[in-house]
Each structure stands twice: as structure tokens, then as C-alpha cells.
Amino acid sequence: MQWAISRRAQQLTSSAIREILKVTERPEVISFAGGLPSPASFPVAAMEAATARVFADNPAAALQYAATEGYLPLREFIAKRHNVGVERVLITTGSQQALDLIAKVLIDPGSKVLVETPSYLGALQAFSLFEPEFTSIPTDDKGLQPEALTAELTAGARFLYALPNFQNPTGRRLPLERRQALVARAREFGVLLVEDDPYGELSYTGDQLPTLLSMNPDGVIYMGSFSKILAPGLRLGFVIAPPELHFKLCQAKQASDLHTPTFTQRVAYETVRDGLLDRHIPTIRELYGKQCRVMLDALARHMPEGVSWNQPEGGMFIWLQLPQGLGLDSMAILEEAVKRNVAYVPGAPFYASNPQRNTLRLAFVTVPPERIEQGVAILGKLFREAIASAPQARAA
Amino acid sequence: MQWAISRRAQQLTSSAIREILKVTERPEVISFAGGLPSPASFPVAAMEAATARVFADNPAAALQYAATEGYLPLREFIAKRHNVGVERVLITTGSQQALDLIAKVLIDPGSKVLVETPSYLGALQAFSLFEPEFTSIPTDDKGLQPEALTAELTAGARFLYALPNFQNPTGRRLPLERRQALVARAREFGVLLVEDDPYGELSYTGDQLPTLLSMNPDGVIYMGSFSKILAPGLRLGFVIAPPELHFKLCQAKQASDLHTPTFTQRVAYETVRDGLLDRHIPTIRELYGKQCRVMLDALARHMPEGVSWNQPEGGMFIWLQLPQGLGLDSMAILEEAVKRNVAYVPGAPFYASNPQRNTLRLAFVTVPPERIEQGVAILGKLFREAIASAPQARAA
Numbered sequence: 001m002q003w004a005i006s007r008r009a010q011q012l013t014s015s016a017i018r019e020i021l022k023v024t025e026r027p028e029v030i031s032f033a034g035g036l037p038s039p040a041s042f043p044v045a046a047m048e049a050a051t052a053r054v055f056a057d058n059p060a061a062a063l064q065y066a067a068t069e070g071y072l073p074l075r076e077f078i079a080k081r082h083n084v085g086v087e088r089v090l091i092t093t094g095s096q097q098a099l100d101l102i103a104k105v106l107i108d109p110g111s112k113v114l115v116e117t118p119s120y121l122g123a124l125q126a127f128s129l130f131e132p133e134f135t136s137i138p139t140d141d142k143g144l145q146p147e148a149l150t151a152e153l154t155a156g157a158r159f160l161y162a163l164p165n166f167q168n169p170t171g172r173r174l175p176l177e178r179r180q181a182l183v184a185r186a187r188e189f190g191v192l193l194v195e196d197d198p199y200g201e202l203s204y205t206g207d208q209l210p211t212l213l214s215m216n217p218d219g220v221i222y223m224g225s226f227s228k229i230l231a232p233g234l235r236l237g238f239v240i241a242p243p244e245l246h247f248k249l250c251q252a253k254q255a256s257d258l259h260t261p262t263f264t265q266r267v268a269y270e271t272v273r274d275g276l277l278d279r280h281i282p283t284i285r286e287l288y289g290k291q292c293r294v295m296l297d298a299l300a301r302h303m304p305e306g307v308s309w310n311q312p313e314g315g316m317f318i319w320l321q322l323p324q325g326l327g328l329d330s331m332a333i334l335e336e337a338v339k340r341n342v343a344y345v346p347g348a349p350f351y352a353s354n355p356q357r358n359t360l361r362l363a364f365v366t367v368p369p370e371r372i373e374q375g376v377a378i379l380g381k382l383f384r385e386a387i388a389s390a391p392q393a394r395a396a
Numbered sequence: 397m398q399w400a401i402s403r404r405a406q407q408l409t410s411s412a413i414r415e416i417l418k419v420t421e422r423p424e425v426i427s428f429a430g431g432l433p434s435p436a437s438f439p440v441a442a443m444e445a446a447t448a449r450v451f452a453d454n455p456a457a458a459l460q461y462a463a464t465e466g467y468l469p470l471r472e473f474i475a476k477r478h479n480v481g482v483e484r485v486l487i488t489t490g491s492q493q494a495l496d497l498i499a500k501v502l503i504d505p506g507s508k509v510l511v512e513t514p515s516y517l518g519a520l521q522a523f524s525l526f527e528p529e530f531t532s533i534p535t536d537d538k539g540l541q542p543e544a545l546t547a548e549l550t551a552g553a554r555f556l557y558a559l560p561n562f563q564n565p566t567g568r569r570l571p572l573e574r575r576q577a578l579v580a581r582a583r584e585f586g587v588l589l590v591e592d593d594p595y596g597e598l599s600y601t602g603d604q605l606p607t608l609l610s611m612n613p614d615g616v617i618y619m620g621s622f623s624k625i626l627a628p629g630l631r632l633g634f635v636i637a638p639p640e641l642h643f644k645l646c647q648a649k650q651a652s653d654l655h656t657p658t659f660t661q662r663v664a665y666e667t668v669r670d671g672l673l674d675r676h677i678p679t680i681r682e683l684y685g686k687q688c689r690v691m692l693d694a695l696a697r698h699m700p701e702g703v704s705w706n707q708p709e710g711g712m713f714i715w716l717q718l719p720q721g722l723g724l725d726s727m728a729i730l731e732e733a734v735k736r737n738v739a740y741v742p743g744a745p746f747y748a749s750n751p752q753r754n755t756l757r758l759a760f761v762t763v764p765p766e767r768i769e770q771g772v773a774i775l776g777k778l779f780r781e782a783i784a785s786a787p788q789a790r791a792a
Binding site: 059105126242252254261 | 398399400401402403404405408409430431432433435438440443444447451455456457458459460461462489490492493495496500501502503504507518521522524525526554588623627628629630631638640641644647648650651652653654655656657658659660663
């Protein structure tokens with residue numbers, strides 16, 4: 001029997017990330033592909049103690065249905081950290097769910113949605129289910145270019161989706177003056193900003209730039225996550241929104257999963273309530289900063305001329321560009337890379353339109369230093385070969 | 397600033413259930429409104445021991461990102477219980493999420509969706525976000541009437557949504573011969589069946605009727621839940637679907653929340669793997685059966701003539717009908733009931749069309765027996781007054 005499915009489901013194709021995650025399950029593969037945080041960064045002992053307290057305190061409440069908005073003490077904790085009223089905070093089942101809820105509340109078929117070039121693949125997927133028309137905003141190596149936002153470009157846009165801190169996939173951080181310009185232009189043109197910020201705490205030096213939310217709380221939907229500072233297996237994120245949008249997001253959430261698991265919310269709150277994050281996050285910053293330097297050093301040693309990459313100030317990713325104009329496609333090269341037991345994520349799926357196929361994303365946080373060195377050496381050799389045998393290189 | 401929101405979000409109105417849950421938070425209210433399972437039924441000690449094992453065994457895996465399909469041992473456990481291949485099983489964040497995913501994959505704006513009369517409010521909400529046209533199928537006190545399904549009624553329907561076991565809100569169980577007739581007609585007319593079965597295990601005598609899934613695995617999407625047999629605060633449900641639909645549901649889930657929390661999946665599996673459900677479910681059946689009898693006895697003592705209700709064989713609900721033809725509206729009467737500190741859920745929101753406003757749902761599982769007696773006595777008096785002063789009664 002062939003069942004009739006929705007138009008949106010017909011458009012769903014197998015995700016590049018899914019296919020790649022399958023490959024990287026082989027232990028011999030050195031994977032720079034995953035977006036997984038390092039398990040070494042999970043505060044296991046603190047979470048185990050917190051869970052014991054949840055069972056000791058009020059297990060019946062921890063295991064019962066609860067309010068859609070989320071566990072009040074956890075919402076208060078978040079509200080305080082972000083200096084907003086608790087009535088604006090909604091707990092979500094990972095920040096991926098926040099993307100789904102935002103799409104439900106804001107996107108009709110054909111709605112204009114502004115995205116960075118490139119942008120987070122998971123967001124493009126979540127939004128796509130609701131059939132928007134994406135408009136790509138130009139970026140350079142500092143991120144989104146606010147001066148590109150004109151009345152014409154933004155006309156009728158439901159929102160602009162941005163990742164100002166250590167963006168997935170590029171690792172770029174938007175400078176302060178660009179944040180100010182972005183908020184000013186968004187205000188001028190009446191564009192709602194959706195700020196996705198899972199990596200904001202992961203600045204290697206600990207310096208943090210103000211969020212877009214802090215610059216204009218009534219014009220920003222802010223998305224945060226415990227996945228990179230506590231543990232992703234809890235699937236805990238949150239969204240801070242202006243009151244009228246908060247209310248709609250809650251209603252959409254109620255229809256989507258009633259509420260995020262009470263149990264994980266209470267475990268997370270018991271884990272962080274005494275200030276653990278202030279002690280714990282610096283250890284993640286140090287770990288990731290060290291891993292990043294190892295990869296940057298290896299890239300400097302092994303990459304052939306013409307390959308370029310950024311120097312992240314935080315986060316989990318480096319964005320690499322193979323020489324332009326040679327017709328190089330990182331997706332095609334990945335097949336050979338995997339044969340040599342190294343994986344990365346090709347850049348093309350991160351573009352809403354006109355993909356730059358010479359780009360790729362490298363994640364460095366879960367790979368031991370000696371394997372980073374080894375994997376980058378293999379990639380360096382492979383890219384050298386690819387450049388030498390590129391269609392345009394041969395033609396020249 | 398008034399932001400432009402989606403057409404579906406404009407349709408979202410405050411849910412009757414949400415408003416009622418607020419009222420019932422006052423401790424003096426005797427609430428027959430909640431659909432909450434009894435906390436006395438949560439196997440807390442077993443879950444606490446299971447959680448300790450999860451932390452002891454492999455905490456890094458329990459706290460890390462994982463596959464969208466769900467934790468394989470838990471999927472295998474479910475596949476075995478339902479005698480299907482594990483490749484058909486997808487773990488969801490509560491069965492509410494299964495409703496959302498099914499809607500995403502199967503409903504376009506204007507798609508015909510067949511529902512029982514009345515049907516589960518949470519399903520109507522989840523489906524409504526995707527803007528279907530509901531067609532209500534007639535029911536009587538045994539549930540859905542299969543002979544109502546004709547070629548004309550079912551033409552072009554994306555699916556038929558049914559709760560054959562102890563339906564929410566009516567508590568009705570579909571007899572075996574109706575199940576057989578339903579499956580036969582669905583097959584004849586090419587209608588996909590969506591079987592929602594959170595209460596199937598809660599037969600008071602332990603006798604269970606075959607699922608629609610077991611009668612035609614390739615024509616049924618089956619939804620199950622751990623909420624009523626373990627604990628709802630874990631938000632763990634599952635969906636069993638024919639392979640091509642399973643694949644689409646997984647893709648939709650990936651965009652919706654990546655995966656259900658790894659932590660809760662492992663805790664649930666560690667709780668049930670040694671056969672706990674076989675020992676535990678009989679205790680829930682006994683508890684709920686006893687509570688149901690207390691309410692049935694109280695209803696028989698206190699309800700005025702003309703009020704009728706069913707005698708559930710399982711589940712958590714009794715469906716009550718005030719006399720017809722008097723213009724009685726259980727929603728209007730609820731305001732007075734709450735003033736007298738008793739709550740229930742009015743029947744109207746459970747109808748996709750043409751609500752019968754003289755109906756209401758009573759939940760009995762969380763209220764102590766003496767409070768059931770007290771609350772039903774108050775309702776009996778109130779309904780007697782309402783009947784006496786009903787518009788049509790006065791006019792007569």
C-alpha cells in the first residue's frame with residue numbers, strides 16, 4: 001500500500017548528517033564530523049548526586065505530568081541568568097524543538113525567512129517542514145553583514161535567524177559593532193530576530209559579547225541550551241520570547257509534546273542550582289580551547305597552499321575553504337576521505353541557496369590530540385591530491 | 397510591536413484543559429478534571445535503582461546525543477511486546493509527539509482526517525496545527541460504528557484516528573467484532589488507521605482485546621506510551637509504523653527534537669527490562685478498578701434521574717451525559733461547580749464538530765475514595781439544580 005503523505009513529507013530527504021553519523025560509528029574512523037560535545041565535559045558525579053536528590057525530595061512530582069512552560073525553579077534560574085522576566089521563559093526538549101515551535105508559530109508556506117550564509121543545517125531542516133522561502137544574507141569571515149539588510153531585502157520577512165556566537169558551522173563570532181548594527185537595522189525595518197545561542201558560554205578566554213536579546217528584549221526570540229554546558233542527552237533547551245509570542249509558543253508546545261520531561265528538568269535544576277555552571281563551564285572552555293589549538297597547529301602544518309580556515313575564539317568548529325575556482329566539491333572528496341578513515345561535514349548542506357561546495361566543517365572537541373594530528377595529516381594529503389587533479393587545474 | 401504570525405498560530409486559542417488545570421491547583425478543589433495517572437502507581441523504588449544502574453553502567457552514553465529512532469534495547473523491548481520488527485519502532489517524547497509527527501507526515505491544509513465522536517482533545521489540537529478538515533465518525537456506547545465507514549465518507553481521507561481501548565474521554569472499549577469490521581472496512585476503502593493506545597493495559601480484569609495493529613500491521617500506525625504504566629514525567633511514548641511511514645516519521649522527528657532524551661530512555665529500559673511491567677501493571681489495574689467502582693457507586697447514589705454514564709471495563713475515565721433537550725451546557729455549569737470546589741472536563745472540546753454540550757468527563761484515579769464520594773455528592777446536587785432551572789425545563 002502506498003499511503004498519501006503530506007507535501008512537506010514528500011520533500012524530506014535523507015539528511016547528510018544522518019548518513020555521516022552512520023559512517024562515523026566505525027571505531028577506526030577519525031571523525032571531525034560530529035557536533036557532539038566531549039563526554040569528558042559532562043559533570044557526571046554532580047548529575048548523579050542531583051538525581052539522587054530528585055528521588056529523595058519529591059519523586060511523585062518528578063515523575064508526573066507538569067505545566068507546559070516548564071519547571072518553575074529552572075525557568076527562574078534561566079530568567080536570572082539572562083536578566084528577563086520568568087514569564088518569558090519556556091523550557092523546550094532541546095533547542096531543536098525551539099526551532100520547530102518557532103517555525104510552527106511564525107512560518108506559513110511561502111513566508112520569507114532570512115538566514116545567514118551558511119547557517120545551521122538543523123534549523124534549515126526544521127524550518128523547511130513549514131515551507132518558507134529562504135533569503136540568504138551575505139556574510140564574511142566576521143559573520144553576517146548588517147549593511148546587507150535593506151528595506152527591500154527584509155520586506156515581509158517573518159524573522160531573521162542568526163547564530164552570533166561561534167556559529168555552527170563556521171565557528172565565527174559576530175563582533176559587537178555588527179551586533180549593534182544588526183539590532184538597529186532589524187528595529188528600523190521591523191524584523192523579528194531569532195537568536196540561536198548554544199555556544200555563547202564557550203568562549204575560550206571567557207570574554208562574552210552581549211546577546212542580541214540584551215540589546216532589544218522585545219524584538220528578539222532567544223534560544224539557549226544545556227546541551228553544550230551540561231549534557232545533550234537530557235535534551236534541554238529554552239526559548240525566551242516577548243510575551244505575545246511566548247504565549248503562542250507555549251500553545252504550540254502543548255500540541256507538540258505537552259511538556260519537556262519533568263524528570264530531566266528537575267535533575268538539571270538540582271545539578272546547577274548551587275552555582276555548578278560557574279565552576280564547570282571554565283573547564284569546558286579550557287578543554288575546547290586546547291583542542292582547538294591542537295587542530296589549528298595541525299592545519300598549519302599539513303594543509304596545502306590555497307586552503308584557508310578561521311581562528312575560532314570559542315565553540316566547537318573550524319570552517320575550512322578549499323581553493324576557489326577549481327571546481328572542488330568537499331562532498332565528493334568526503335567519499336575518499338572516509339575510505340582513508342577520516343570524516344568531516346561538507347559545507348553545501350549548510351547553505352539555504354547557492355552552496356559553496358569548496359567548504360567543509362571540522363569539529364575538534366571529541367578527538368584525542370594525537371588523532372587530530374593524524375586525521376589532519378591525512379586530509380592535508382588528500383586535499384593536496386584533490387587540488388592537483390582538480391578539473392580546472394587539469395584544464396589550465 | 398505586533399509580529400506577523402502563521403495562520404495556524406492565529407487559530408490557536410487557550411485550551412480548556414490548560415485553564416482547568418490552573419483551577420485544580422487549589423488544594424481545596426476536588427478535581428475529577430485531570431487526566432493524571434495516580435502517583436501511587438509510579439514504581440519509584442525500581443526507577444531509582446534503574447537510574448543508579450544507568451549512572452554506573454555508561455553515564456557518558458546516557459548523557460550524549462543519540463540516534464533519532466531511539467535507544468535500541470528499548471525499541472527491541474517494545475517490538476517484542478507487540479510482535480513486530482524492531483525497524484518499525486520509533487521512540488517519541490510522549491505519545492503527544494507521535495500525534496505531532498503523524499500530522500507532519502500525513503496532513504496538508506484541507507486534508508480529510510476521520511475522527512471518533514467525541515475524540516481525544518490533545519489529538520484534535522495536534523492535528524489542527526496542520527489545518528485538516530475533520531470528518532466525525534458516529535459512535536454509540538460501544539464506541540466507533542464501523543458500518544458508518546462508506547466509500548464516500550472515507551474518500552481521500554489521509555487516516556482514521558481511533559482509540560479502541562478505554563477511550564479518552566469516554567472510557568469506552570471497542571468490542572472485538574467492531575475491531576474486525578473496522579480493519580476490514582479500512583482495508584476495503586484503503587484508509588490508514590492510526591491506533592492510539594495509552595490505556596490498553598489498564599483493563600481491570602486483565603483481559604485484553606487484540607490491537608488493530610495485530611490485525612493488519614501494514615495498514616496501521618500504532619501509538620503506545622509509558623505514561624500510564626510507568627510514569628508520565630518521563631515523556632516516553634512510541635510509534636509503530638509500516639516501514640515507508642516509519643522512515644518519514646523519523647525524518648520529521650529529527651527536525652522536531654533530534655531524539656527523545658537518552659537519559660530517560662535508558663532509565664525506562666533499565667526499569668522494565670527484568671519483567672517489572674508484568675508484576676507492576678496488575679497493581680495499577682487493581683487500584684484503578686477499585687477507584688472506578690467507588691465513583692460508580694457514588695454516581696448511582698447521588699445523580700438525579702435523567703443523568704446517564706457508562707460502566708468502564710478499564711482506563712481512567714467515566715463519560716457522563718446530562719439529560720438531553722434541556723439546553724444544559726456542562727461548560728456553563730462548570731463555573732458553578734468550581735465555586736463549590738469540584739472540577740471536571742466539559743465534553744464539548746472533545747468534539748471535532750457539533751459538540752454535545754450536555755456531556756462531561758470524570759477522572760477518578762487520583763482522588764481518594766472519601767473525596768470521590770464528597771465530590772460526586774456536590775455534583776449530584778448541582779446537576780439536580782441545573783436540571784430544575786434549565787431553560788427548556790422552565791419553559792415547559
